[in-house]
Amino acid sequence: MLTITPQEGGAVARLLLDGELDLSTAGDLASAVEESLADRTLERIVVDLHGVRFCDSSGIEALLVAQDLAASAGLPLVTEETSDVITRILKVCGVWEVLTGTQPAL
Amino acid sequence: MLTITPQEGGAVARLLLDGELDLSTAGDLASAVEESLADRTLERIVVDLHGVRFCDSSGIEALLVAQDLAASAGLPLVTEETSDVITRILKVCGVWEVLTGTQPAL
Amino acid sequence: MSQLSARLDLPVNRPDAPRYARRAARMLLAGWGFQDPRWLDDAELVVSELVTNAVRHGGGLIELRLEAHDEAIVVSAADGSSVVPRRRAAGGGPRDDGGRGIAIIEEFAQDWGVENHEGGKRVWVRLAAMPAQQGRRMT
């Protein structure tokens, strides 16, 4: 159960995620990123994790895939507004810096 | 998980129920009715079932107990705003008329 | 033979046992592919009645079982008491104490019954499997 609401804001597309990031919703994130990328004027994608109540390793995989998709189109994608509980998981898996853009994606 | 919010409205006390009426919450309803009965100017109690998402036989028992408590104090107690799913259970158990006051409590 | 099954111990003496039992059962049945909200409401109600009776009238540890068969779901609760639930005589007034649990079970069940279980008994209820879902179920 994941709802993704895109908020267009000029050159930045913000994807508001609400629900759970797991095996059953990973594909939804990839689709939403691909849809955003259709807009050629875009310069940056932000994935807003504020409403994400659950994220497991499939969810992390989905976030990295989203970043890769954006990178293939030459755009940065970063996560923002991560709650404490989700931050903890991202750090355990060593992907916090890469996802928040504190460290550039490889 | 049941929240009971009393709404004083002069001679009528309205108890707004939100949650589940079952074995674990039956006692909460009795306590709330007893508290309302402390008000000597009261003429009638309405139990508003609008927010009740689940009710089983323990819940029905609790509603009948509530009606008995009010009756001992000489007051009528009726249920209102019952959703379809809860109405069905009350009818299956033959207590619909008695609880809604369509038939006087014995 | 059942295709999918589950058995869950439930502690006695907890008035919240029916609540958690019915929620766990709902999630489990949804995970088996039975995802119609109305059908799940009915299944929850039956689980709640069975577990409530086991908490109130039964004894010992409670064991809840769920089994998916081709056309039906069988839900049952075992407890350590050999006393058997009895359907009340019909014709009582609305205020007759008790008897409502079994009345609700009879309304929703295809069939129900009691069998021996390790010194106590198991009360089982057969529910028609949610029709629209059968084709979509993946096992």
Next chain:
Amino acid sequence: MSQLSARLDLPVNRPDAPRYARRAARMLLAGWGFQDPRWLDDAELVVSELVTNAVRHGGGLIELRLEAHDEAIVVSAADGSSVVPRRRAAGGGPRDDGGRGIAIIEEFAQDWGVENHEGGKRVWVRLAAMPAQQGRRMT
């Protein structure tokens, strides 16, 4: 010996199996008296990783088990594949594919391991029982 236990079959080939499995597990553990929301979040995460791995890499029917012992909860998932999960070598970069499920399990578990199970294997994880709750638990 465990005080309370549960075993649940889960269908394979359903991507929503991890979701319903972790929700059912949460309700069951809450019904056993483990009601601290943070502790339940951690338990849900471990269940989700175990079931996700069984769906993605395992085979046959999945059997989830939960056991309450005096000081620990043991959660395990059995599947029909005899291939055993392997912890990835440390030192990989953040984008190294996979290996995150086991990393998460190691972070939250006291211990974990694999044992044989009917031709396949069972992956088990031991979690410290929620400390504050132990006294309040009623069995």
